Amino acid sequence: MHREHMTVVIVGHVDHGKSTVIGRLLADTGSLPEGKLDQVKATCARNAKPFEYAFLLDALKDERSQGITIDAARCFFKTARRDYIILDAPGHIEFLKNMVTGASRAEVAILVIDAKQGVQENTRRHGMVVSMIGVKRILVLVNKMDLVGYDQAAFERVSNAFRAFLKEIDIEPIAFIPVSAFQGDNLISTSQRMPWYQGRPFLGELDLIPVKEQPANLPLRFPVQDIYKFTENGDERRIIAGTLATGTARAGDPVVFYPSGKRSTIRSVEEFNTPPRQDAASGEAIGFTLTDELYLRPGEIMTRQDARPPRTATQFKANIFWVGRTPFVKDKTYKLKIGTAQSPVKLVDILRIIDAQDLSSAVRQDSINRHDVATCVLEVTRPIAYDLAQDIEALSRFVIVDHFEIAGGGIIIDELRPDASTLEQHVTNREKRWVHGLVLPAERAAAYRHKGQFIIVTGNSAEKNGAVARLLERSLFDNGRKAYYLNTANLTCGLTDGSTDVADAREEEIRVLGELGRVLTDAGHIVVTDLNHYDAYDIARLKTFVHPFEVLVVGLGASAPETTLSLNDAMSPGDTAAVICQWLRDMDILPDYSL
């Protein structure tokens, strides 16, 4: 049987007694090397310095420089119940980023408050940030009770003030415990000096907190980390690699990827040096092969087709904390990293900056400064897939990179739908200003025996898509329709100037295709094109551009997103084109006047 492990982080305002709590714990649980305590006490005596538990920790890990803990160092101790790792996070404000690093690895936070000094700025700040980083279970130690004469009223004053603060940010601590770390009161065993305290001593309370379990029944979330095709030694596998964030996946599961909307089925579960397996569970770093050769980018989230999908959006509301050297400002492009996805991001609006001095007076500022905690609106260029913090917290977490450094972290708390996107506004204006000739659209439709149409053929094989699209043009034309095959490669021959960088190339391709589609459909043509590797977002944009004319999406195989007509990709291109023609007639898209 493996023993239980728990990682605990200890935070609080500087000098409120974190080191003393740890030192005392190590000493009283017999976790120190033999003779160490006496040795440090002797050194102190020799130098005529009062003994401090902090010196003991110094001696243990040579951990201090400039007199302040500079990083979350680890100490180990055991109780009968389990093994603990305790991370000593620096209380000094300059080291908030180290505190965050330590806290992100912990399951429980211990917040130390000096009973005499009461709640200080960093007590509040640490409370907020620890909770945002994901540590929801907080034990509050009201320390140095010896300095306030073990007085119940003093304890309650401090506890009540802090409880009120935490309530405003939706945190409910597990317990408030009055202790004197230096004297050892209420740490390991119940102190006789505070008979008014009815609760358990600190260690007893800590031992009762259950080890965190992944919540069951969460839907599958598999952020795609990378796609591998290592051909060495004739390896044919195309493996989608990543770590399951939540849920489980089995061979045979129908899956869908977000934000692209592409679909497929899991063919196999892949792992090196293990017996063949059929399923994978959350937390496992694993790989899958699919039944289709999907074109996927790292950063997509795979889920099961029958599961609740993640959200996709370009604008969202988030709580963030900032540790960057320079403030977080509007009108500057940063890099967002969420799960395995990356995207350019901008700060659109600051809704409130939570002032650690005083929660009630949220201040308005134009930028988010170092060590601020804030609620703000962020915007990315292409949609990202995520979950809200209240649904699946792990999928809501992101960091912001400024000039090569992680400068902030946050969680997404709400989705925002911009009123009308810039694209929609463009199209509305364009339609308003559109100049028409003397031929009415209805006259044209009657003469041609159909309205203008935009048809996209898509599927996993670029070759097949092209073949079907061309045959469809041929057969429509042979039926007397005004059909025109448009290859996207032609757009770059002159309509675009090729000056856009790679990241925007796709956006530009969709834009030009859409604008051209608007003209050709207005001219009454049935435009047929083949598209490869597009996702749901691209198709939505294309539809907006081609408006007021309609876009029909024919998917070959089951993997394409947003299809109007989905066909089996085992058919020959000729048969496929014939089926499409028949469907156009059946749907009255091409009315059959020859009757």
Next chain:
Amino acid sequence: MDSLKKLESQSVYILREAYRNFKSLCMLWSIGKDSTVLLWLARKAFFGHVPVPLVHIDTHYKIPEMIAYRDRLAREWRLNMIYGENTAALAKKATFPDGAVDRLQCCKHLKSEALRHTLSGEWPRYRMDHASGRYEPDTDQAPYTGVIVGVRADEEGSRSKERYFSPRDKYSEWNVSDQPPEFWNQFKTDFAPGTHVRIHPLLDWTELNIWEYIEREKIPMSSLYFDQGSGKRYRSLGCYPCTAPVDSTAKTPADIIEELKTGKFTNIAERAGRAQDKEDAGGLETLRQEGYM
């Protein structure tokens, strides 16, 4: 998931992040148990393949079995195997004990400097040619911007401050007091030109975890780790003038696990057999900041 599986998953995740984000990536292989486990984890991460070059710093004072073992695995697993060295110091005999320098100086020459200049591409690299089985000068002299290293936080004090992704400046220096934040498995994968990043997938492992994993996965280890009948074995591998075997009759990974669990070595540091660590207490941190791992 048991704790060993969790450690494995985390290490695999880190390796995949490194592979995805660094164009010029390599992995240091000292032939010791930690970096061999790291090599195995790379095979886990990449489904049996090892798509990054393995760099070994050859001091030419390594115990001969180590080099034989290195080349055997390199051939069997078809590794992209590279070594580098300090040719000048070796020629001048600026080495210990046959030259006029002490152990730390020797380490500095044969390890720190050799490593720094091999990674930067300033000094020649030698690559195994799988057709001939010999090492040939490597034509690729591009500096490595991502270097995967098998250090563990429990090894000694200075390492407990490490990050999984830890930046080094132009001079390979490590700024201990100004480390990037690291949370939610988001790492420092962006870096200014001229700097590079050390990647530490084994940071959370202990010596016991390493042996338990070797046992579970049946990873082939150098025979030097096991008692071959003399009642001695190596606990940590290094150069023969400075590394001594320990008294132990452990013949298999299972024996070693038993030894570690029952506390035979509880009060003896793992690298106690390494003479250079004793010369001065701060020496190791200095070497480390300079780039020696």
